[in-house]
Amino acid sequence: QVQLVESGGGVVQPGKSLRLSCAASGFTFSSHAMHWVRQAPGKGLEWVAVISYDGNSEHYADSVKGRFTISRDNSKSTLYLQMNSLRVEDTAVYYCAREEVARPFDTWGQGTLLTVFS
Amino acid sequence: SYELTQPPSVSVSPGQTARITCSGDALPKKYASWYQQKSGQAPVLVIYEDSKRPSGIPNRISGSSSGTMATLTISGAQVEDEADFYCYSTDSSGDHRIFGGGTKLTVL
Numbered sequence: 001q002v003q004l005v006e007s008g009g010g011v012v013q014p015g016k017s018l019r020l021s022c023a024a025s026g027f028t029f030s031s032h033a034m035h036w037v038r039q040a041p042g043k044g045l046e047w048v049a050v051i052s053y054d055g056n057s058e059h060y061a062d063s064v065k066g067r068f069t070i071s072r073d074n075s076k077s078t079l080y081l082q083m084n085s086l087r088v089e090d091t092a093v094y095y096c097a098r099e100e101v102a103r104p105f106d107t108w109g110q111g112t113l114l115t116v117f118s
Numbered sequence: 119s120y121e122l123t124q125p126p127s128v129s130v131s132p133g134q135t136a137r138i139t140c141s142g143d144a145l146p147k148k149y150a151s152w153y154q155q156k157s158g159q160a161p162v163l164v165i166y167e168d169s170k171r172p173s174g175i176p177n178r179i180s181g182s183s184s185g186t187m188a189t190l191t192i193s194g195a196q197v198e199d200e201a202d203f204y205c206y207s208t209d210s211s212g213d214h215r216i217f218g219g220g221t222k223l224t225v226l
Binding site: 035037044045046047050059061062095102103104105106108109110111 | 119149151153155160161162163166167172202204206213215216217218219220
């Protein structure tokens, strides 16, 4: 079945870096744009970044532009989020989500928690 | 910056109809989709392209859009429908992707 599994979350200090991963299975990963969406504790959903199916195009939320980089390895069916210069306000559960044609975020992972704490 | 506005909460009794609205200036030109998030779980897509239902979503959940407002309707709401609901769309350029602030649906 279609599955997304995030990993890499943890506790880091402000200013540090971390990379999240999202392993995809059960579908042709290289055919789909992929997103990262985050949710701060007790708050709503915030779109973070998207990458095209072939990795040639990326877009970011203003809140992370210049600090976060989305990438993918289609040979490994894996999505990444490199997060640099982390801030306390980046603390959130980070979800990866698939985009199907005309159906944004049709499949979600279970999320991985990032805590930025001094 | 572009915003999608939802009411923070909606409350209905079991069997009643719940309506959750989402307003945004670009909605006349851009589709809305809706996501249900139950406590401690990842969101689930329940409506896309304003009114289409993915397979497996009960037909008591429906969507519509008119002008600058999209509406999610849950007919005959059940206790198990209690969740946070989020609308999603883009601005008119398509460059900015955004979720509404979320609406907590209480059925009691």
